[in-house]
Structure formats: structure tokens, C-alpha cells
Amino acid sequence: EAGVAQSPRYKIIEKRQSVAFWCNPISGHATLYWYQQILGQGPKLLIQFQNNGVVDDSQLPKDRFSAERLKGVDSTLKIQPAKLEDSAVYLCASSTNPGDTEAFFGQGTRLTVV
Amino acid sequence: AQSVTQLGSHVSVSEGALVLLRCNYSSSVPPYLFWYVQYPNQGLQLLLKYTSAATLVKGINGFEAEFKKSETSFHLTKPSAHMSDAAEYFCAVRISGGYNKLIFGAGTRLAVHP
Numbered sequence: 128e129a130g131v132a133q134s135p136r137y138k139i140i141e142k143r144q145s146v147a148f149w150c151n152p153i154s155g156h157a158t159l160y161w162y163q164q165i166l167g168q169g170p171k172l173l174i175q176f177q178n179n180g181v182v183d184d185s186q187l188p189k190d191r192f193s194a195e196r197l198k199g200v201d202s203t204l205k206i207q208p209a210k211l212e213d214s215a216v217y218l219c220a221s222s223t224n225p226g227d228t229e230a231f232f233g234q235g236t237r238l239t240v241v
Numbered sequence: 242a243q244s245v246t247q248l249g250s251h252v253s254v255s256e257g258a259l260v261l262l263r264c265n266y267s268s269s270v271p272p273y274l275f276w277y278v279q280y281p282n283q284g285l286q287l288l289l290k291y292t293s294a295a296t297l298v299k300g301i302n303g304f305e306a307e308f309k310k311s312e313t314s315f316h317l318t319k320p321s322a323h324m325s326d327a328a329e330y331f332c333a334v335r336i337s338g339g340y341n342k343l344i345f346g347a348g349t350r351l352a353v354h355p
Contacts, residue, residue, distance in 0.1 A: 131284070160343075167250075167347070167348075168347055168348070169331050169333075169345030169346050169347050169348050170285070170331070170343075170345045171345070172342060172343065172344075175342065183342060218284055218285065220284075220285075229287055229290065230287075230343065231287075232277075232284035232285040232286070233284050234282070234283055234284045235283075235284055237282075
């Protein structure tokens with residue numbers, strides 16, 4: 128079974144530029160999560176999708192971050208414009224359904240904003 | 242509000258020694274608790290989970306954790322450390338009644354020296 132795929136693995140951009148990350152969850156997984164992991168901290172949930180609908184985006188900085196999950200499969204997370212403090216690893220995870228107790232994580236995208 | 246606190250951001254042990262990583266949780270309802278491991282430049286991998294069944298939970302790679310309600314703890318242990326155990330370990334609590342939202346601790350980096 129293929130795992131959660133993310134791309135790119137690494138990205139360096141200048142502040143005020145825009146960037147997009149892509150995630151393809153495990154086939155059949157209805158629930159998809161985007162986490163932000165700042166160096167030295169635990170992952171923080173940015174947004175959670177159930178199929179193609181958002182169920183939690185309470186910690187997503189909506190003035191600059193956006194995410195979509197068209198057709199309920201893969202997802203894109205965008206930052207525009209980026210700030211220095213957005214430097215982090217962005218992790219995508221998926222699970223079969225909200226009641227599932229295990230989420231499977233991708234390798235993440237390491238973003239550096241200079 | 243549910244949360245987890247990991248005591249000690251860095252733990253260093255000798256190969257063959259006991260590994261003890263501490264996690265305390267705060268929850269007003271019976272929690273689901275998890276330990277994840279993150280190797281360098283990798284995503285998070287589930288080590289074990291507590292879902293209100295047995296209080297002593299065995300996971301992969303020889304790790305286990307014991308749920309102690311009286312102490313609100315879920316410490317991770319391994320009797321004998323191996324060099325390959327060097328990684329970052331995250332304790333997490335699931336917010337019940339919601340959409341399987343995971344709240345992570347800040348993480349503990351485990352170093353294993355010869």
C-alpha cells in the first residue's frame with residue numbers, strides 16, 4: 128500500500144513570495160490533515176478535511192494560508208505572501224475516517240523563507 | 242482543554258540502557274493517547290496507542306507505554322536502547338467528540354551513545 132505522498136520535499140523562497148504544497152493521501156482515506164511543525168515544536172494542526180469539506184481550520188492563518196481538496200482526494204496548501212515565521216515543515220496526514228485512531232503521515236515539505 | 246506535556250526536550254542514554262520518555266496529559270474525558278516517532282527528514286510514524294483497553298500498551302520496536310489515570314501519565318519505555326532508536330518522539334492526545342484532532346506535545350529528542 129502506497130503511503131501519503133507530498134511534494135516538494137524542500138522549498139526555499141523569499142519573504143512575500145507565494146508557495147504551494149501538494150499532498151496525495153492513502154487511497155480510500157476520507158480524512159486529510161495539514162500540520163505545521165516549527166523547529167523544536169510539535170506538529171500543529173492547520174486544517175482538516177473530511178472528503179472535500181473543511182471540518183476544522185481554526186488554527187489556519189486565513190489571511191495568508193489557503194487549502195483545498197478538490198474531489199476529495201489530493202490537496203494543496205498555499206501560502207501567499209510568505210513570512211519569515213512560516214519557515215517550518217508542513218506535514219500531510221490521512222486516515223480512513225474521523226473515528227479512526229491512527230493517522231498516517233507523509234515525509235513533509237521543509238519550507239525555508241529568507 | 243486537552244493537552245500534553247513532555248518532560249525533557251532532550252534525553253541521552255547509553256546503548257543497552259533503559260529508555261524512559263515522559264508524557265503527562267490533561268483531559269476532562271477519557272483520552273486516546275499516542276506516541277509517534279520521527280526520524281530525521283521523515284514523517285511521523287505511530288509507535289503505539291492507548292484507546293481505553295489495556296493500560297499497558299505494547300508498540301513497535303520493543304517500546305511500550307503505561308496509561309496511569311491517577312498520575313495523568315503515559316510514559317514511553319524500552320528496556321534496552323539501540324542506536325537505531327535515536328530520533329524525536331512525540332506524545333499526542335486525541336480530542337474526543339470531534340474529528341479525530343490530534344494535539345501533540347513539543348517532543349523529546351532521544352540520543353543513544355555507545
